[in-house]
Amino acid sequence: MTHRIALLSGDGVGPEVVAEARSCVDELGLAIEWTELDWGSDHWLEHGTMMPADAIERLRTFDAILMGAVGRPGIPDHVTLWGLLLTIRQRLDLWANVRPVRLLEGVPCALAGRGPADVDMLFVRENSEGEYSGVGGRAHQGHALEVGIETSVFTRAGVERVVEHAFQLAGKRRGHVTSATKSNASRFGYVLWDEVAAEVAARHPDIRYEHVLVDALAARMVLRPDSLDVVVASNLFGDILTDVGAAVQGGMGMAASANLCPGGTAPGLFEPVHGSAPDIAGQGIANPCGAVWSAVLMLDHLGETAASARLLSALEDVCREGPRTRDLRGTATTAEVGAALRARLT
Numbered sequence: 204m205t206h207r208i209a210l211l212s213g214d215g216v217g218p219e220v221v222a223e224a225r226s227c228v229d230e231l232g233l234a235i236e237w238t239e240l241d242w243g244s245d246h247w248l249e250h251g252t253m254m255p256a257d258a259i260e261r262l263r264t265f266d267a268i269l270m271g272a273v274g275r276p277g278i279p280d281h282v283t284l285w286g287l288l289l290t291i292r293q294r295l296d297l298w299a300n301v302r303p304v305r306l307l308e309g310v311p312c313a314l315a316g317r318g319p320a321d322v323d324m325l326f327v328r329e330n331s332e333g334e335y336s337g338v339g340g341r342a343h344q345g346h347a348l349e350v351g352i353e354t355s356v357f358t359r360a361g362v363e364r365v366v367e368h369a370f371q372l373a374g375k376r377r378g379h380v381t382s383a384t385k386s387n388a389s390r391f392g393y394v395l396w397d398e399v400a401a402e403v404a405a406r407h408p409d410i411r412y413e414h415v416l417v418d419a420l421a422a423r424m425v426l427r428p429d430s431l432d433v434v435v436a437s438n439l440f441g442d443i444l445t446d447v448g449a450a451v452q453g454g455m456g457m458a459a460s461a462n463l464c465p466g467g468t469a470p471g472l473f474e475p476v477h478g479s480a481p482d483i484a485g486q487g488i489a490n491p492c493g494a495v496w497s498a499v500l501m502l503d504h505l506g507e508t509a510a511s512a513r514l515l516s517a518l519e520d521v522c523r524e525g526p527r528t529r530d531l532r533g534t535a536t537t538a539e540v541g542a543a544l545r546a547r548l549t
Contacts, residue, residue, distance in 0.1 A: 204235060205234040205235070205455065206233065206234065206235050206236065206266045206267065206268055206333065206428045206505050206507075207236045207238065207242055207264070207265045207266050207269050207367040207533050208235060208236065208237055208238070208265060208266060208268070208334065208457065208501075209238050209261075209265040209267070209268045210225065210237050210238065210239045210240065210268075210269055210270075210471070211243065211261060211268060211271065211273075211287075211534040212239070212243075212270075212271045212481060213243055213270060213271025213272045213273045214271070214272065214273050214274055214275045214283075214361050214479040214480075214481070214484075214485060215271065215272060215274070215275060215479025215480050215481040215483075215484040216272070216287070216479060216480045216484050216489035216537075217270075217271025217272045217479055218271060218494075219376070219484070219485075219487065219489050219491070220490070220491040220494035220496050220537065220545040221269060221270070221271040221541070221546070222541075223271065223494060223495065223541030224269065224491065224494040224498040224538060224539070225237065225439060225495065225498075225546055226499050226500075226541060226545060227342070227498060227514060227517070227541065227544050227548065228502070228514070229440045230545045230548040231502075231505060231507075231510045231513060231514065231548060233502075233510055234530045238265070238298050240254075240261075240464050242254035242255070242258065243273050243283075243287060244273065244274070244275045244278055244283060244310070245395045247278060247283070247286065248278075248481075249374065250457065252286060253273075253282070253283060253286030253287040254286070254290075255256040256269075258291075259290075259291070259294045260297065261293065262468065262470060263295070263470070264469045266505060267423055267471050267472075267473065267501050267505055268470055268471070268472040268473065269473050269474075269497065269498060269501060270288075270472055270473065270476070271474065271475070271479075271494065272475065272476075272478050272479040273287055273288060273408065273476060273478045273479060274434050274478065274481075275405055275479060275481055276377060276481055277523065278434050288474075289333070289335060289337070290328060290332060290463075291472060292330050292462055293331055293337075294470070295464065295469040295470070295472070296328055296331060296464050296467065296469060297331070297463055297464050297469060297471065298328075298331040298332075298364060298365060298463075299327060299328075299329075299330055299364075299365055299368050299461075299462070299463045299464070299465055299474055300327070300328035300329075300330040300441060300460055300461070300462050300463060301325065301326070301327055301328075301372075301460065301463060301500070301506055302325070302326040302328065302441075302445045302448070302452065302458065302460045302461075302476065303324075303325055303326075303426050303451050303459060303496070304307055304322065304323075304324040304325070304326060304445065304448030304449070305319075305322060305324070305452060306318065306319045306322035306323070306451065306452045306453060306518055307319060307452075307453070307457075307518070307523070308319070308519065308522065308523040309522045309523035309524065309525070309527070309533055310376035310452070310453035310457065310522050310527075311453060311531060312453065312472050313450050313451060314378065314428070314450075314451060315515035316424065317428065317429075317451075317541075321428055321430075322428045322429070322451055322452055322486045323432070324424075324431045324432065324433070324434060324445065324448060325376065325432070325433045326427065326433075326434045326435075326436065326445050327365060327366040327368055327393065327433060327434070327436075327441070327443055328365075328436055328437075328438060328440075328441025328442065328445065329361060329362070329435075329436070329437050329439060330365075330433075330441075330462060330534070331361065331436050331438075331470060332356045332357060332358060332361045332438065333355055333356065333357060333361075333392075333437040333438035333439060334353070334355045334437060334438050334439035335438040335442075336354065336356040336438075338353075338354040339352040339354045340352055341488070341526075346389070352382070354412055355389075355437075355439075356392075356484040357391075357392035357393070357395050357396055357437075357508065358421040362395065362396050362399040363399050363402075363403060364401045364465075365435060366380075366382065366399065366403045366404075366435050367500075368435075369382075369433050369434075369435035370403060370406075370407045370410050370433075370467055372408050372433050373432060373433040373441050374407070374409070374410060376432055376433060376476040377432040377507045378408055378410050378411060378432070379407065379410070379412075379413075379431075379432035379433065380404070380411070380412050380413075380432070380433050380434075380435060381412075381413050381414075381415055381432070381433070381434045381435070381439075382396070382397070382400045382412070382413070382414045382415070382418065382434075382435050382436070383415055383416075383420045383434060383435070383436040383441075383444065383517050384396050384397055384414065384416065384417060384419045384436075384437070384439050384440070385416055385417050385418070385440070385529065386416075386474065386518075387416060391402070393437075397414055398436065400435070400495060400513055401414075402410075414487065417436070417443075417444070419445075420434070420444065421444060421447055424444065424447050424448065424451060425447070425451070428451060430455065432456065434440055443509060445458065445476065449476070449477070449519055450532055453530075453531060454477075454492050454530045454531070455476070455477030455478065456477050456489065456490025456491070456528065456531070457477075457490065457492050457493050457495045457496070457532050458475060458476040458477055458489075459473075459474075459475055459476070459493050459496030459499070459500060460473070460474055460476045460495075460497060461497070461500040461501070461504060462474070463504065471501065473497040473498065473500050473501040473504075474497055475493030475496070475523065476493065476496040477490075477493055477537070485518045487536045487537050487538060488528060488529055488536060488537060489528070489537050489543055490528040490530050490531065490537070490540070491520060491528075491537050491540055491544075492521075492522065492540070495514065495518055495541075495544060495549075496510045496515075496518060498514060499511050499514050499515045499518065501527050514544075514548065514549060516547075517548050519545035520547050521540060521543045521544050521547065525543075526539050526540055526543055527540070528540055
């Protein structure tokens with residue numbers, strides 16, 4: 204079976220790290236048909252849009268999407284984000300953003316005295332509504348009474364499906380779900396979230412469930428990361444907490460993600476979440492591990508479990524034994540790490 208994969212290389216270091224991820228996938232010998240799409244900031248500069256009008260329909264024809272980070276100086280971040288990534292997530296209904304936060308052996312940890320046995324979390328971020336729903340507006344622009352209104356949208360169906368997915372994943376791990384909200388201050392949307400999460404938890408008596416306020420959870424990730432297994436959170440809180448998680452697991456260059464519609468037919472979108480890092484773009488020093496880890500998640504989603512396990516094992520070996528890029532206290536280039544990964548796949 205041939206897998207049709209759309210490739211969105213992105214901006215900044217995106218093309219550099221995605222190229223290494225692609226080459227590692229190719230080394231596995233699978234039947235892969237890549238299609239490169241030149242959407243993103245260059246497309247915006249030329250056409251005034253981040254992607255063409257028929258982009259979503261075209262993406263539906265693929266089995267998966269591998270994407271690099273998007274964004275560049277000179278183009279407002281909300282233009283690049285809403286013009287591409289958030290629109291793709293919403294239009295394809297990729298409602299579950301799954302991000303592993305795991306410290307691999309050999310990767311330095313920012314937390315003193317902590318090692319790989321202490322950091323192994325899985326975040327399930329609601330990906331289609333909440334604080335990133337895009338509902339709101341601005342009035343009286345440029346005047347002293349200018350107002351900006353941002354409305355968070357929480358639906359029973361949206362909360363239930365993402366919490367249920369978190370419980371399903373916890374059943375395959377250590378059997379513990381932590382739900383992060385701020386229902387003491389946000390008394391409508393997050394109170395609904397808490398109520399729905401409790402109902403879902405009641406259907407899974409074999410899974411330990413707890414509700415934790417997001418500020419307390421952020422502190423706990425630093426003080427007691429070993430106490431967490433699967434964390435489910437809203438769009439905004441999941442976004443922020445996984446940046447904390449990335450720092451704990453060795454830096455933003457280690458962060459991987461999968462945007463999924465479990466049970467649906469839409470192609471999953473897989474991306475490293477470190478940003479386009481324009482300050483180091485073109486220098487050949489970006490860490491490709493997050494992009495490669497995203498490819499691991501992609502292969503697993505495509506049903507290529509053996510290949511996914513091989514690539515993850517190669518990633519673990521390289522992180523443990525080197526070479527490593529400078530963000531991991533090494534001296535290797537992006538290409539050298541990619542070459543080391545491929546050497547372990549032959």
